[in-house]
Amino acid sequence: MEHSVARALAANPEPFGELRIRVPEHVTADLLLDDAAVVELARSAPLNQDGHNRLASRSDRLGDRALVKTIDDLLAPIDPLVRALPQGSDPFDIVRRLSGARAERVAKALSDPVQRAVGEAIAGIDDGKRERPRRRLEEALRLDPRNQEARAAMLRLSVGAIAGGANPEQIVSPPLSDEERALADGWATRARDPRALAAGELDARLAAVAPRHPLGPDAMRLRVQGRLASGDPGLAKDADLLANDYFGHRSDPSSILLLAETAAAVGDPATVLERLSELIDALDPRRASSRAFAYRARDLARATAADDPELSWMRAAVLRRLGVTVARGAPRNAGAGKR
Numbered sequence: 001m002e003h004s005v006a007r008a009l010a011a012n013p014e015p016f017g018e019l020r021i022r023v024p025e026h027v028t029a030d031l032l033l034d035d036a037a038v039v040e041l042a043r044s045a046p047l048n049q050d051g052h053n054r055l056a057s058r059s060d061r062l063g064d065r066a067l068v069k070t071i072d073d074l075l076a077p078i079d080p081l082v083r084a085l086p087q088g089s090d091p092f093d094i095v096r097r098l099s100g101a102r103a104e105r106v107a108k109a110l111s112d113p114v115q116r117a118v119g120e121a122i123a124g125i126d127d128g129k130r131e132r133p134r135r136r137l138e139e140a141l142r143l144d145p146r147n148q149e150a151r152a153a154m155l156r157l158s159v160g161a162i163a164g165g166a167n168p169e170q171i172v173s174p175p176l177s178d179e180e181r182a183l184a185d186g187w188a189t190r191a192r193d194p195r196a197l198a199a200g201e202l203d204a205r206l207a208a209v210a211p212r213h214p215l216g217p218d219a220m221r222l223r224v225q226g227r228l229a230s231g232d233p234g235l236a237k238d239a240d241l242l243a244n245d246y247f248g249h250r251s252d253p254s255s256i257l258l259l260a261e262t263a264a265a266v267g268d269p270a271t272v273l274e275r276l277s278e279l280i281d282a283l284d285p286r287r288a289s290s291r292a293f294a295y296r297a298r299d300l301a302r303a304t305a306a307d308d309p310e311l312s313w314m315r316a317a318v319l320r321r322l323g324v325t326v327a328r329g330a331p332r333n334a335g336a337g338k339r
Contacts, residue, residue, distance in 0.1 A: 005027045005028075006024050021249060023090075023212070024086065025093040025097065028089055028094055029094050032075055032080075033078070036080070037079070041075075076105060079106070081094065081098075085106075091119060092119060093212070094106065095107050095123055097251070098123075099253060100287050103122070103123035104127075108120060113143065117139045118136070120132075121134075121136040121140070121150075121157075124136070125153060125156060126252065126254070127287050128288045130157065133153070133157055137153055137154045141154065145173050146173075148177075151172045151214075153214070155168060155171060155172060155215070156218060162184050162187045163187050163188055163191035179208075182202075183206075183218055185202060185205070186202060186206055186219070190225065195226065195231075197222050197223065197225060197229070198229075207219075217247075220243075220246045223239075223242060224258060227239035233266075236262070236265040237266055244259065244262070247259060252282070253279055253283055253289070257293060257300075260297070260300055261300065264304065269315075273304060279293065279297055280294075280297070280321050297322055298319070298322045301322065302324075
C-alpha cells in the first residue's frame, strides 16, 4: 500500500493536495483493515448469502450507532498499524494523527525503545495526561538527549511552565534549535497577549517551522490562535484558511475543535455545528481529555446563531448530544441546560 500511495501522491500532488492528502501518513493513519485483518475478522463468521441475508434480517436489531460504540474494541486485536507500520512511515506523525486508545496502542507496538517511549508520551499528552508522559520522555532523553521528537514533546508538556517564564533550556538540554526557540517565545507571548502572535517577526519565525517538523502543528496552531485573538475579520478569514489547509484532514478532537472555532470566527454556523458533531463522534468517554473538549464544545454551540429552522435543528441536536436540554422556543444563544 505504502508504495502505491507514494507513487499516486508524486504523480498527482495537486488533486490530492486539494483533499489535504500530501504525505503517505495521511492515508496510513486512516487504515483500519488490511487484507490480513479482513480475513481474521471474518474467520468463523457465518456467511452472508442472498438466501440468508443477515444484514437484511438482523441489522435493525443492532440499534442506532450500536456498532460505532464498539468498533475500536472489535478492530483492536487485528489492527494493521499495530502489526507493522508501512516501511518508511514516520511513526510519530501517525500517532499524532490518531487519537484515544488507538494512538496508545500503535505507540506501544513500536519496536525501538526510544520511539516507543516518545510515542506513548505523545499519545498520553494528547489525552491530557502529564506524569506518565513526562517519565517516558525523561527515559527517552536519557538515551538520546538530542532526539527531536522527544524534545518537542517535553517542551509541549511544559507549555504552562514556559508561559509562566521558565527557561526552556532548563527543560531540555541546550542549545535550543530555532524551531524550539520560536515555539517557546510563541507560548510565552500567547500567555501575555495572544494578539501579538499575528505580528510580523514572531509570526514569520513560526511560519518558518516546517510542517513536518515535530513542532510544526504547534507553530501552526499558534498562528491560527493569534489571528483569531486579533478580532480582525481579515485575519480571522486567514485563520480559517490556514486551519483548514493544515488541520482539515486530521480527526483528533483538538484539531476538530480548532476548525469549529475558526468557522465561528468567519460567521459560518453550519460548519461550526457540523464540526461539533464530528467532535462528539471523536470523543471517547473513557479518555480524561474528553470532558474538557465537551465543555468547550457546549459553549461554542450555545453561542452559535441558528436563524433558520435547519440550523436550529442542528444546534439543538448537537446540544442534546452534549447533554444540554434545550427548551422549545428558547432564545438562540440562551445557556439552557447544565454541564
